[in-house]
Amino acid sequence: MSVHFVAEVEEIPEGHRKIVQVGKRSIGIFNIRGEYYALLNYCPHYGAELCKGIVSGTTMESKVYEYIYGKDQEIIRCPWHGWEFDIKTGCSLFDEKVRAKRYEVIVQEGRIGLVLGASSSEAKGEQ
């Protein structure tokens, strides 16, 4: 396990993202209302650059013919086929077993770090 500092907090204001390269990995870091989250820039469907998709909210589970908008800023849609992923967990919205790889993010002294490694930190969606 190791921490890779890849950005300054000023670089990723709320509602924005930055895609960084760490070794062979391309990783997107998202600022959702002041909290940072990171996903591998790779869609588990066909390998598109997931983190380049549109960030938005979506319709939440509801009764028939009812639309409830939620998860504002928390959804990334793959730029190729539009699959929705929850940025906070990496899980797709149609099947939580289909997920993008996520990474822990830490902030120290104004710098944003990704926690990478083979152990628990290369999280598969667990909190």
Place this chain on the structure above:
Amino acid sequence: MAKQGIDIIDCDVHISLRGGHDLLPYMPDAMKRRLLESGTGALYSGYYSPVGVPRKDAAPPGGGPAASDPDFLVEQLIDQHQIDYALLTGTMYDVSSGHDADYAAAIVSAYNDYVLDHWIGKHPSFKGTVAVSTIDPQLAAREIDRLGQHPDMVAVIMSSAARMPFGQRFYHPIYEAAERQGLPVMIHPGTEGAGSTNGPTAAGYPSYYLEWHTCLSQTFMAHLVSLVCEGVFEKYPKLKFVLVEGGVAWLPHLMWRLDKNYKALRSQVPWLKKMPSQYIREHCYLTTQPIEEPDRPGDLITLFNMIDAENMLLFSSDYPHWDFDDPHAILRTMPADMKRKIYYENAKQLFKL
């Protein structure tokens, strides 16, 4: 001809009136004159079949149209093919192609009463279906509630020819009533392209009965996708839906396409809580006739296996129509367990026989 060894429930048997006058005693007085002068109001598709619609050997020896004589139907279908139960699906789909909702409702009510008087009880294998017109779903719901508790009425039947896809909320009163009465809803082709219904193919009106009949599956696909996407099975979780005579072999590709699209487009239908194909598996059934006949018969079994179709199919013969399927002649390469489910167990459970 008869062969032993398999229990059979035939889910599509087209009994017929001897003539429109059969309905007169069951019609309200205000409608009788119209029946006498204009018949049942049926608007046919206009597609000419060079082989006709009834089998040429099905005319009762005592006269009348094919399948209008209970005794001869028992002899030619039930006894000869050793059928345990026959769902009498009738011939009243064409009322939904008309324009006058009250007249259509009066016709189907009279027809249902006629069937109860002249067929149900004539043979222990006969089970009835409540015919309804889809022109006015409130009137259909009233008919379902009127007869839904009759012990021998085991389903609702209506035309697959429609003015709009069946998932849409316009039709929901029918599903609410069917669920309330514990009856599956069955749809059946007949008048696609007739009267006020939509064109019989998605490309428009073809020229020949051959085309019309082959493309009936298109309408079924559109109805099925609509039912799932409009959340009918979320809104009516106990509802079961039977697609009669619309073909079977298209089912895998439809389920695959629908699931694939859902992965991208689920935000349009957030009320769906499972993959679309799962709703189809849990709520929908298809009847086998006219079963597709690939060059290699085993291919059909392979296709069934792709989607666990053995739990969704119900045997049907379509007697006495020209494309009748003999239960002992079709699906001969099918494994015994699959056959038992499709020929008997699925229908026994679904219709509580």
